[in-house]
Every structure is written in structure tokens, then in C-alpha cells.
Amino acid sequence: MQPKDATTNEGFKGFTNHACPFLPCHEGVRGEFNCLFCYCPLIAYECPGPYEVFTDKNGVTRKDCSACTLPHNGYRGAWNFIQKWLEKPVVWNGEPQTRYYKQKYKPQKSRSNAKE
Numbered sequence: 001m002q003p004k005d006a007t008t009n010e011g012f013k014g015f016t017n018h019a020c021p022f023l024p025c026h027e028g029v030r031g032e033f034n035c036l037f038c039y040c041p042l043i044a045y046e047c048p049g050p051y052e053v054f055t056d057k058n059g060v061t062r063k064d065c066s067a068c069t070l071p072h073n074g075y076r077g078a079w080n081f082i083q084k085w086l087e088k089p090v091v092w093n094g095e096p097q098t099r100y101y102k103q104k105y106k107p108q109k110s111r112s113n114a115k116e
């Protein structure tokens with residue numbers, strides 16, 4: 001196997017699964033829609049994404065990443081983002097997001113919420 005740093009082929013950095021029935025699962029993605037990190041590697045770690053915190057039916061505190069496009073923003077962009085944040089991973093402490101993160105796209109409220 002060729003080391004990834006020794007190739008100019010960046011095909012390993014992402015792909016778009018056009019056959020997926022959920023595509024696009026997030027709106028407002030910039031660049032190619034990168035499906036490589038469908039399950040975000042940062043879910044258990046500190047990250048800069050705009051997650052909300054909720055408690056699941058088992059009482060476990062989890063991130064709701066519905067509003068985050070960071071793992072999907074382009075093949076190269078998403079790849080570089082994930083690599084950077086995995087260089088020195090810090091386990092998430094279960095607290096709400098405190099980092100300021102400016103996302104160009106603001107998700108719309110769901111239809112059921114919009115009527116409220």
C-alpha cells in the first residue's frame with residue numbers, strides 16, 4: 001500500500017454517495033458534499049461545531065449535530081478539518097458548546113417548529 005503522503009491522488013479524502021436516500025442530510029454544505037465522515041469522528045471529542053446537547057432515552061448526554069456541516073464541507077476541506085482536530089483529541093466533557101463558530105448558513109427551523 002502506498003503511504004498517503006506519497007501520492008498526488010486525493011481520492012481518499014472524500015466522496016459523495018449519490019445513492020444515499022438521505023442526501024443531502026445537511027443543508028448549506030460548501031464545496032463537494034463529503035460523505036466520508038457521515039459518522040463524525042469528533043462525536044466523542046471537543047470540536048468547534050454548532051452542536052446542541054440533549055439527553056437520550058438511556059440518560060446519556062449526547063451531541064445533536066444537525067446544524068453542523070464541518071465534516072461535509074468539501075473533500076479536501078473536511079479531510080483537513082478532521083485531521084486537524086484529531087491531532088490532539090480532547091474527550092468531550094458533555095458540556096454545551098462554548099466556542100464561537102460562525103456558520104454562513106443558518107438552518108431553517110423544521111416545518112413543525114415553524115408553526116409554533
Ligand code: SF4
Pocket residue numbers: 040041042043044047048049050051063064065068069070071
Ligand atoms: S458538531 Fe460537527 S464537528 Fe462537532 S461532533 Fe458534531 S458533526 Fe462533528
